[in-house]
Amino acid sequence: MTPRKAEMNDVQERHEVATKELNEFFDCEFKEILLLVDYLSVRLERGDVICQGGEIVNDKVRETIDRISRLANQSGSYDVEDVSFLFKAKCSLNHLAYPANGLTIAYTCMYVEDEKNLMEKDAGPNFSGARYSRIGVAKDAFPKIVENARHFRRVTDKMSLWVVIITVISAIILSIVSYGAQVIARFEQDRVAHMKSIDDVYSILAKQFAPIAAATPPSILVKEHCEPPGISKETYQIIEMCNEYSYIARRYEAAINSVSVFKESWAFWPIRFIFEIPNLGPNEQADARSVAIVLSTFTSYILPILFAVIGSFAASVRGIYEKIQDGVLAPRDRILTLVRLPLGLIAGVTVGLFFDPSTVVTHVSLGLGLSLSASAIAFAAGYGAETFFSKIDLLINHVFGFKRSERPVLAGEHH
Structure with missing residues (x-):
């Protein structure tokens, strides 16, 4: 050739x-x-x-x-x-x-x-x-995007499984924390009522038994006159006040016992597994303080993080659903979905910084009788993570007077 x-x-x-x-x-x-x-x-x-x-x-x-x-x-x-x-x-x-x-x-x-x-x-x-x-x-x-779509489907399937697991765990922890918050709230209310009842009875007894009252602690003086056999010698007015005192005292003891029972119950085990609570003995008032600190940490930080992740998952799933309905799902959505999830987690962590953990359950009022807990706000922040961080950008622009994309001029630098 x-x-x-x-x-x-x-x-x-x-x-x-x-x-x-x-x-x-x-x-x-x-x-x-x-x-x-x-x-x-x-x-x-x-x-x-x-x-x-x-x-x-x-x-x-x-x-x-x-x-x-x-x-x-x-x-x-x-x-x-x-x-x-x-x-x-x-x-x-x-x-x-x-x-x-x-x-x-x-x-x-x-x-x-x-x-x-x-x-x-x-x-x-x-x-x-x-x-x-x-x-x-x-x-x-479009043969080049087949594997991308297949991988995206696997990612969202796993994401759906994880969101179910996290939602169930969050619901269980929320129910435990909510019940514990009610127990602590009852303890605080009964403690205040108990102290007030002692003051009321003591003020009456101090007038009638002035010399003795001056040298006797209020709690001992109240017990001497409000419990047998001393109560049988008192006037009708003192007997009525002592009966009220006894009722409030029993209610207070029940509140202390409820805190101890809650602390030792199986429901509190997941929380006790994370935080070590000192064992102060049965029916100790100090137990309530320890339990309240742990519950406050959960309501201010841990639950908001979990619900922010759930909100981020919900927004991603809803966005995918709407795009499927309109036929506009694209290869870039796989990356956008994976990038959006950490934003929701960061939003949940950030929400906890705006609340004071000194109270057991933190709320913010929105008016019209509506209030949101830190967890609810974290869910909203996770659901609208982009909006949440855009508002922070506006806050930074307002406070510091420069755009987020800009940086302050350091000493020695010139424009």
């Missing part, structure tokens, strides 16, 4: 390879057009631009669909007119499908549909082989 002939054969081979690659590219473009037509044909809210009453009302769209049908049955390479038509049809159909486009429609289809189950369902009991389906067209039109 002469060098001239070998060179011609090489040129011919390269031309054939280039032609084959171009035809494969045009095939992808054609299949993208098929996806756009399929998408627009089932979108009732867009029916006025395609059909009305089951009939195509736009001559231009009818002509486009007829030409697409002819191309679907055409074999061989695409000629110049076919290529020109493909790009014009793609432009026109993308305009009608906006904000969706061929890429987002294909990606949404890959994300949602299970090709194997879909083919078996369509084929029925006589299924014996693969059938070309919508997802097959989507994969052929």
Whole structure:
């Protein structure tokens, strides 16, 4: 073979390879057009631009669909007119499908549909082989994003499982903390009532037994006159006050016992597993203080973090759901979803910084009788993490007088 002939054969081979690659590219473009037509044909809210009453009302769209049908049955390479038509049809159909486009429609289809189950369902009991389906067209039109969509689906499946687990754990901890907060609140109320009842009885006894009262502690003096046999010698007024004192004292003892029971119960075990609480003995008032500190930490920091994560998960899942409904799910959404979750976690941690943990349950009033706990605010911050941090940007701009993207000029620097 002469060098001239070998060179011609090489040129011919390269031309054939280039032609084959171009035809494969045009095939992808054609299949993208098929996806756009399929998408627009089932979108009732867009029916006025395609059909009305089951009939195509736009001559231009009818002509486009007829030409697409002819191309679907055409074999061989695409000629110049076919290529020109493909790009014009793609432009026109993308305009009608906006904000969706061929890429987002294909990606949404890959994300949602299970090709194997879909083919078996369509084929029925006589299924014996693969059938070309919508997802097959989507994969052929955009082969490079198949693995991305598959990975995104696995990520969201795992994310859904984790959000269920975290929600259940948060609900259990919230119920434990809420019950503990009520126990502590009851203890504080009964303690104040108990101290007041002692003062009331002591003030009456101090008037009648002034010399003795001056040298006797109030609690001992009250017990001597309000318990048998001393109470039998008192006046009717003192007996009534002593009865009230005894009732409040029993209620106070029950409140102390409730704190001890709660501290030792199985429900408090998850909290006790994280924080070590000193064992001060049965029915000790100091137990209530220790338990209150732990509950305050949970309500101010741990629960807000958990609910911020739940809020971030909820926003991500809801965003994916809305994009699937509109057919606008795109490859970038996988990264955006993964980036958004840490933002929700950071928002939950940040919310705890705005509250004073000195109280057991922290609330912020919104007016009209509505109040939100730190956990509720953290959920809202996690759900709208972008808005939350944009508000912080505005606060920084207002306080420090420079934009977040800017930095203060250091000493020795010049503008």
